[in-house]
Amino acid sequence: MTTATSLTPRRTWSRTLLWQFLGLLLIVGVWWLVTDGLKIWPKYVFPGPKAVWTEFSYGLWGSGPQDGKLLSSVGNSLRRVALGYLFGVGIGGLVGLFMSLWRPLRDTVGSYLQGLQSVPSIAFVPFAILFLGLNEKAVMFVVVLEAFIPVALAVSGAVLNVPPAWRTAGRTLGASNAALVMRVLLPAALPNIVTGLRTAWSFAWRALIGAELLTSNPGLGRLLEVGRNTSNVALVIATIIIVGVVGGLFDLIIRAWEGHIRRDYGLEVAA
Amino acid sequence: MTAQPKRYFDLATADPPTRPPQGKLGLVTADPLEEATSPDYSNYGESSHEPGHPHTAPRGATLELSGVAYHYSGHSAGRGLGSKMAAGLGPLDLKVKAGEFLTVVGPSGSGKSTLLGVLAGFLRPQSGEVRLAGHPIKGPHPALTLVQQEHALFPWLTVAGNVAFGLRSQRLPRAARDRRVAEALAQVGLSDYGERRVHELSGGQRQRISLARALATRPGLLLLDEPFSALDARTRAEISDELLGIWKSQQVTVVFVTHNLQEALSLGVRVVALRGGEVVLDAPTQGLRVEKLRGVLD
């Protein structure tokens, strides 16, 4: 669902959108065909688009006592991910910057972060539960960690890759150490930092859903668990779609920003 | 005008302070109002270069290399005695006198850029010493501004932002900064390009903006590494004239690297020819012929 729209020239945007819409129609069409159309599986095993739509309408704008769960879950998850992501990005940026400026930190913390990044976020959940308890804190811990690692690595890598000619130019024009960092190194590293922010977002969002599922904190992750417990496959599918749409939307926003920066920096051929 | 920081040229300290002092030591100022009191250079080009000639007016400070050698690691290491000379520079002695226009020529790979890097304090020589006004310098110095061979404009800033970069370091007030930026852009003939992005410029325009960015800071010593290599003959002539005009009116010391022998002779007061990291000629340009220069370089 999230193809490289913003990285393609503006001119072809409407075209890309059209193709995406056609693709969506095709997917829903095939889905309808194998479920409600040909009735290959029973409804409670694999429901069709209509049943899932019903879950959406109850969950998002229904007003019965059991309704509106989807909407409140989205709210809860968004609140958590926003907090955790911002916090993780903040400390990740700082740690990454210090890593790039100070070699001992890079050689110690930096090399371990690389290894830590290959551990799936879900693997941290048991530790978080035992360490912090079966609560919101455990969820936040995992989200912060998953946002922190890619940002720290991206910032330190990006700053280290700044062409020496720009450092020399900054110095010869009289920049102090602080000015060199703020006015040369960080702006020069920005395109790669933003790519890191995008990675951090997808890591954090996945980590959140996983952690919510395991810790039963109200949110989209728990809704998946509720769906499983009540054998409500339609709710499970509806939740998956929401998770994909929310994750993809934010990714799209960062992508647009990334594309804007890359065009400004002359890293991309303008349309 | 008195509130404006004057061109920084601190003779008293070897280490660069974080902030340029305001109008210290009564050295050269770039204030156009003071042009009237500066020596008359209008006869440049026809005159001889006897001692005391305005070309080498003892304003500013002398930059001096003594016994300086710089060799790139990996080339100098692991070579036995009698092997080919390692890539780099020197050992050599060189004196850039205050206020002079020195050109440096040599074929590609002869060490011209290395020499500028050492003069600018970016390359620390393995032996020898670099002294500015008699004081050893250990790193980049605010009085020395280098324009690198490869353009190093900042793509996150507009053209005007690039030219203003050094002025922000000098904490120049906004209005003065804008004035200087406009002036520097006019000097390189690109007044209308302030709002452009770097990637929207041609190679030659980028070189001119790099020059403007250095000029705007009013350096005491301007180190230029093949600054006109991407310019067509006509623009080159125009900008050369502009540079000579600035040099005459502001008494900036210029070290100008080029591989163009004709340019080296027509612009400089004195020329240094490099070959294989060694100085093979160091002479006044007056009366010097291109053939002679070609001869020592072959």
Ligand SMILES: Nc1ncnc2c1ncn2[C@@H]1O[C@H](COP(=O)(O)OP(=O)(O)O)[C@@H](O)[C@H]1O
């Ligand atoms: N960063 C570097 N590492 C190793 N060798 C270098 C480096 N830069 C330049 N050299 C070598 O040093 C010599 C002088 O280079 P340079 O000063 O750039 O020459 P020029 O500017 O006259 O063309 C050349 O032989 C070049 O290959």
Ligand SMILES: [Mg+2]
């Ligand atoms: Mg060179």
